[in-house]
Structure formats: structure tokens, C-alpha cells
């Protein structure tokens with residue numbers, strides 16, 4: 001496995017919609033290696049999610065690791081509860097920036113796992129935000145596009161200094177609190 005270079009804001013690959021993977025492709029050594037590399041890259045940079053376009057592969061593929069490691073292929077999202085909740089988000093492709101992003105609080109995601117088996121998950125709360133952040137990447141959408149109030153954007157240092165309430169352990173997608 002290898003650590004892959006992460007595309008940063010401005011790279012056109014981040015704005016392209018990824019294409020679906022066929023069952024045959026998913027089983028191929030190339031894609032299985034890509035999945036391994038994405039997990040390793042996510043770990044290297046202390047992320048909790050990484051989407052294939054972030055490593056220059058325009059595919060419907062993401063990895064998410066919060067409670068457990070999930071490999072998400074060809075996902076389809078259904079909103080189950082459109083009530084908005086806001087979390088501070090960060091992104092490995094937009095280093096050093098945090099923004100408060102409102103999103104639906106509960107969704108269902110139908111997808112294929114690493115072996116091609118159909119799966120369904122109904123994340124809510126912070127995990128729902130993490131899913132929506134990663135799956136947005138597969139559509140060429142970045143969290144900055146979802147920020148509604150640009151006064152709630154901050155560099156990481158200022159975020160830590162002015163926005164994190166003492167005693168809380170806030171995390172943001174793709175960036176660990178230890179950063």
C-alpha cells in the first residue's frame with residue numbers, strides 16, 4: 001500500500017462527478033489497491049474520511065472511519081430527516097480551514113461494500129454529516145459550497161482559539177481534533 005497525494009482546492013478533479021464502479025472493476029487488484037491506499041492515506045493525515053476524487057480518482061468510492069471502517073461504493077442517499085444540524089467541518093483538500101455547515105440530521109445510504117455486497121446504513125448526528133461530506137466529494141461538491149454563513153469560517157488556529165468551547169471535544173470531518 002502507499003500514501004497517495006491529496007488534491008487541494010482548485011484542482012479540477014475535486015469538481016468532477018465520479019463515475020460508478022462495475023462489480024468486476026471493484027474486484028480488480030487495481031481498485032482493491034486503491035481502497036488500501038485510501039485507508040492508509042486517511043490514517044497518515046489523521047482523517048476520518050476520504051473520497052476517491054481527493055486522491056485524483058474520479059470514482060464513486062469513499063472510505064469513512066468513525067466507529068468502524070466503512071468502504072462505500074456507488075452510494076445513493078435518501079434524506080430521512082431534513083431537520084438541519086450544524087457541525088464544524090474540515091477537509092484534507094482544504095487544509096487549515098474550518099466552516100460551520102448545516103446538513104440534514106438523518107439519512108439512509110444504500111451502497112456496495114468492498115466485496116461488492118449491497119449494504120444499507122442509516123447514519124444520524126455527526127456520522128450523518130461525515131457521510132454527506134464524503135459523498136458530496138463524489139458529486140464534485142465541497143463543504144465550502146454548503147457554508148451558509150461565511151462569518152462562520154475560520155482558520156484552524158482561530159477556530160481552536162475563538163470557537164471551540166472549553167471542555168468540548170469537537171471533531172470535524174476529515175480532520176482529527178489533535179490537529
Ligand code: NI
Nearest residue numbers: 091092093174
Ligand atoms: Ni473533504
